[in-house]
Amino acid sequence: MKHFIALIFLMTTTILVGQKTDYNTSKGYVAEGYDVVSYLTNKYPLEGKNKLTTTFNGVKFKFSSEKNFNLFKENPKKYIPQYGGYCAYAMGKKGEKVAIDPENFEIRGGKLYLFYNSWINNTLKSWQQEGAEKLKKQADINWLRVNQ
Known part of the structure; x- marks a missing residue:
């Protein structure tokens, strides 16, 4: 219940202030220049x-194709990665904005989630093993807090 109340408060505050999203634009583009439509x-x-x-x-x-470019222009919010394109696991676990590997991802509920990956740490596997739904709920709350 505490998380729900905090989430409602942060959402209301964000709407009233006109919050602007902080995107992970490593290499100058969201998702490091990968076509966000292609994920879905x-x-x-x-x-x-x-x-x-x-x-x-x-x-x-x-974008990789004119078709994907046009799909994005029709409904950009459908394709934008969650948490501004930062690592979903790090956002859920610690509320931190962490870089990603654009080829390490999950589609959950029609949304794109990106993850960090190195030879010793694949956060997508941690996300799945530790409980994606629980981490997603916490990441939603953390994102509202850190994106102020």
Whole structure:
């Protein structure tokens, strides 16, 4: 119940203040230049092309095809990664903005979640092993707090 009340308070505060999202724009683009539409329409993400870019909410996105570019323009919020494109596990576990590996991802409930991955630490596996739904709920709360 405490988390629910905190979430409602933070959401209300965010709406009233007109919060602007802090996006992870490593390499100059959200998702490190990978096509955010491709995550939801393919079985694997595709790298975007320099000639197919757009700006939304003040940040740049790349696309692998004209079709994906147009799908994004029709409904950008559908394709934007959760937590501004930062590691979902780190946001849920510690409320921290951590870099990602754009090829380490999960689609959950039609939303894109990105994760950090190195040879010793794959946070997608930790996310799944420790309970994705619980971590997602905490990440939602943490994101509202750290994105102020």
